[in-house]
Amino acid sequence: MSSPASTPSRRRGKRGRGSNPPTPQDARSPPSQKRRTDDSTSTGDLQPMPTSPPADAQSPGAADALFSSPPQFRHSAIPLDFDISSPLTYGTPSSRVEGTPRSGARGTPVRQRPDLGSVRKARQVDLHSDGMAEDIVATEQSLGQKLVIWGTDVNVASCKEKFQRFLQRFIDPLDKEDEDIGLDLNEPRYMQRLQEINMIGEPFLNVNCDHLRSFDENLYRQLICYPQEVIPTFDMAANEIFFDRYPDSILEHQIQVRPYNALKTRNMRNLNPEDIDQLITISGMVIRSSQLIPEMQEAFFRCQVCAFTTRVEIDRGRIAEPTVCKNCNTTHSMALIHNRSMFSDKQMIKLQESPEDMPAGQTPHTVALYAHNDLVDKVQPGDRVNVTGIYRAVPIRINPRVSSVKSVYRTHIDVIHYRKTDSKRLHGVDEETEQKRFTEERVELLKELSKKADIYERLALALAPSIYEHEDIKKGILLQLFGGSRKDFTHTGRGNFRAEINILLCGDPGTSKSQLLQYVYNLVPRGQYTSGKGSSAVGLTAYVMKDPETRQLVLQTGALVLSDNGICCIDEFDKMNESTRSVLHEVMEQQTLSIAKAGIICQLNARTSILAAANPIESQWNPKKTTIENIQLPHTLLSRFDLIFLMLDPRDEAYDRRLARHLVSLYYQSEEKMEEEYMDMAVLRDYIAYARSYVNPRLGEEAGQALIEAYVDMRKIGSGRGMVSAYPRQLESLIRLAEAHAKVRFSDKVETIDVEEAKRLHREALKQSATDPKTGIVDISILTTGMSATARKRKEELAQALRKLIQSKGKSPSLKYQQLLDDLRAQSDTAVTKEMFEEALRALADEDFLTVTGKTVRLL
């Protein structure tokens, strides 16, 4: 049942035969033409179908024998018993005649399929070809017995048979989909589906076109090219099998076949006139959906004089109201009875192409979708969906009374199947696997790359090439981009182990920290960029908002939640206020976010890596101070960073020279030239995405040993000087880094080299950030406790010296504060600041040795 009006291109291209309509059709067309050209003509002579099933002669058996076609296409055989154009004629033969004799479908009503466009087909414009298109009468006698639907090469009987064979036999043990829960992959897939329908009672059979293609290429092609004709045939086939098997099954209506995944999923931008009236699958984002529109399918009229009733179908959205009652011949006596008219649900949806598909610098395209019946309200604005449907183009009429036509077509897609692409986010950990599919060549290329010995260095070099040197920092960020392996310890009660690597960059202003952050933010698909100054705790986490219209409470997520599975870049970390920072404690270790606000209590996933940048408090990094003193961040937070890098301005002539050359080159090289030198950003992005989703390295035996050794070594360093230089957190960091490095190599096993690199990088970072400025020794306690061990020791010594001093003063119960300080200064061989003195006093006060009141110190 094609609607030639909506097939402008096919008229010419694919249906070349249409140019010379065979005479028999021409002879037959006048009646229908007459009826349609005159809108007001009563359709009273046309019987509404469902109520008046035609003769039994229409049983498919008979029909098949005669015409090898389903009866509903055969109106030529039963002239004017049907309204050819009625949407209701559409359906499976069994339904039309209230069930085929041999199936148990009797009693199961048919549900019309407006999605196949049966409503729209009856445009005035199709006139004579309309009749032809719907007749599947033998046009190709020359081909022997082969009968096809006019304008196509579809032979209904063989098409049906092939599809039935497909349903009964298709097995693909390798192809696993997420809906396949409970399916035995070694049994015919779709027979199990039918069984499911029998049990659940949802009369829709989703068919993956890919399966169909692998089963029967030709049938697949027919489906794509002539969906309007082929899908009803599929419906028939499915119903026959179903009711054959489950004769007693009671369904709401007959099974409808819904193909999906047609060809490859196409980009909206690639749609062109060639695709009109074909089955297409496109992906995009729903941006708007209309209210439910009850669309009248069939109007019910009753004569107010004699109560004679009649039904009129809607033609192009218009009701041809009967002017004369056929029974009593009274004019203008027919009144519409709303309650007995038939309506179907309809909804218009606007789909916008997904941001990833858009070329840079252009605005997204949109396309209108019409959803019918139970597909109404299946999607909400904001959903990412793959839509399978038939692409339509309809001419816009300027005015029904004027013959000129706007030369533009209105296009839309009649939806047959929705598949939400992001619904999978709800279950499964690594949903990116599904989202980002790689072509085989791409995977080949990536694997080829991964085999290169220097891939780690190469990638690090490709990262933010405009930022000069800082190789270790880039390597650290690279490992952060790859991340560790996710480990689940829920059964032992520890929950998920953090797999994300957190990095803090601190250093002088103007050392392109922000630029690095911006680069990373642009590189990763789910990155967020916030500035410490501009973000509040609320902006980072989530907040509850009252929708002004519905007065509903809505949970709005902030940057941390939005970057779940991505990287959250926080600039000016030091400027962030205390309460905001405190939120990060939970996120950075537990990777969750708890919210208890306005009656909403929940825990959201925030499996995000944090890349933060902090400036020193004194605007210039003071090398005489420790990291903590320089950036004034609580050590509890600092210890949650796996790597803390200092980005300092190195003062070294050779470096300066290289830097200068690098910068100068920026100022005259053309853009293309720069591109060549480095790895493409897109390749890098794919490489990371691939590794993140497909590579999940585990610790090998050797690597495990190496890690243990490394950890023991780290602890040994400190123990010699009476301090702890490594904590379990550092071991975890090492493991994560080693895993990430293995991912870089696409290796499934963490090996010793990975551990070596992790150790090296970790040490590098420590060397930069945890070096005690006084002694020059790496001291982890700077980061874990905020004070170096030597500093603590010195503090103790000073307190002891003070105690001695006071004791030496004899029995006087109270001392002057200033006097004491001066004495201590005179005695000590190092400079004693007021702060140090006060600290010592406090320490002694804690020991209950003295109390300080105002300016006097009393002994206890």
Next chain:
Amino acid sequence: MPCVGDWLNSPLSIVQGIFAQNAPNSDWEKKVTEYFKEKLKENNATNWVPSLNDVPVHYLKPNSLVKFRCMVQDMFDPEFYMGVYETVDPNTNARVLHFGKYRDVAECGPQQEIDLNSSQTVTSERQTFYCVPVPGESAWVKEISFLTEPVQARVSPSTSYTPSRHKRSYEEDEDMDLHPSKQKEQHMSKSCCCGGDIHGCVEPKRLETEASAGHHVISPNCSPPLDLNFPLPGEKGPACRVKVYESWESFKVNDVLEVFGVLSVDPVLSIVNSEERDSSSLDPMECMDTAEEQRVHSPPASLVPRIHVILAQKLQHINPLLPACLNEEESKTCEFVSNFMSELSPVRAELLGFLTHALLGDSLAAEYLILHLISTVYGRRDVLPLGKFTVNLSGCPRSSAFTEHLYRLIQQLVPASYHLRMSIESMNHSRFIPHKDYAANRLVSGLLQLASNTSLVIDETQLEQGQLDTAGVHNVTALGNLITWQKVDYDFNYHRMEFPCNINVLITSEGRSLLPSDCQVHLQPQIIPPNMEEYMSSLLTAVLPSVLNKFRIYLSLLRLLDYSISDEVTKAVEEDFVEMRKNNPESVTADDLHKMLLVARFLSLSAGQTTLSRERWLRAKQLEALRKARLQQQQCVNGNEL
């Protein structure tokens, strides 16, 4: 009219002729574009084509060839249309083939019907752009491009208007063109102080002036007035739906185009709307689009005319004093460039003098202003834009409307500019970032949707203390992003999209600006004129128009030059850098080197040199040193005051 043939007045008949000759095969389309390309190549032919920028729509003949200089503001969905269709005469059964290209309505004779099912029908695809005149286009650009067009071309198109009327309108046009800057000022100052509903407050005013001048571009009974979606408040001129038939993928949002095409103002198009709206209650299929969407996507043709593009080209610049395309190996353009280059240094000297006076006698600031005005983003290294040179002119006297007058002078020099007066009010209430309106399915423009090389002058002197609300914070962030990364994140509600841009930002402020900048120059006025207004206007009148034009050419041309640094100089710069850091590593950072290289680049270019020489490098260093010394001095002064 001599040499102006049918191709100007009725291009469609030419197309029809070509179509008839080659009807069945599809290369008639190619032939049409070739034909018009040839025609337009002829001597001054482009000048004969009336421009929609200058001539009001109602003086143009429908279906004639017009040109339009515009910026792509939004891109709508592609349209499918009948490329070729067939009509049938129901009586005689005679069939005729027609082409649907370059048309909105499929035409057919009174006795004919369109056969929608004909096998000859070809469906084709075209793309619609919503185009607006280049935002912030300076008055002189309009004026000059207007004057270069022969008067006949303007008057000829329409036959339905009496000549006397033409004459009057012509004068009025002149009038309007002489003072548009003044009017614009009024509009803008008005809209800026009342912020909020930009169009709401400007539209009535505009209607008023238009109406009093005898123009009926916007029919007053159209209520409420349609928002034509100009990025800047107070803009005028026709917005157009431009239908592109070829290679539309190559155009981007915010590109500046010059299109030649068939003007379509068929009143039927407007009738379509009203009819459709009336019948929408009847026809559920047609009313699926919201009313807003219909309003926006099919506005009355008299208000938003359609242009069916035959030829379109991206413009590198919109300066009418320069040849349109400089890349071409044409002897004419080469000649022009070399001629101008030969007299470059006096022009530069004069411009420097002019700007020095404008900046109250501060020659250093004037030097930096020149560098700023010829800066352009020439490349991007991953996220880092190269070649942007945002200058923060601090120390501007707050009173005496100095910044206002300075902007007016800049406006006289650059082809497109906008003066953004920062105030708590305007920050909180203006729309800076374009956002997608899904109900109307269009990109609602914002202040920051500007074409490349637009000068954005931000005036911070009027900013008072106060509280920014969410919108204000977003706006300030957007400004910051624009300056630092030269990109604007358009708001698509569900996601954001990054649009790179190339906008010259000049910030005038009293102290250091709160916005980031590449270099801060502290103004040191040598003279304080008692009457700023008088001083500035006398400055402008003192410059001969020919000299002013040279300034304009100078600034536009130098921006387009290539630039390189030889190995030798690279070495020297390296040495220099190492040396500087040896003495005092604190004083020179990588950032400073960046700045110096930028200054050196623009300094060389401003002298017409396309390679860096040692002398220029030293001069750049010297300039930077002077600037820094001045800043430090300023800090000291401030410190003392405190």
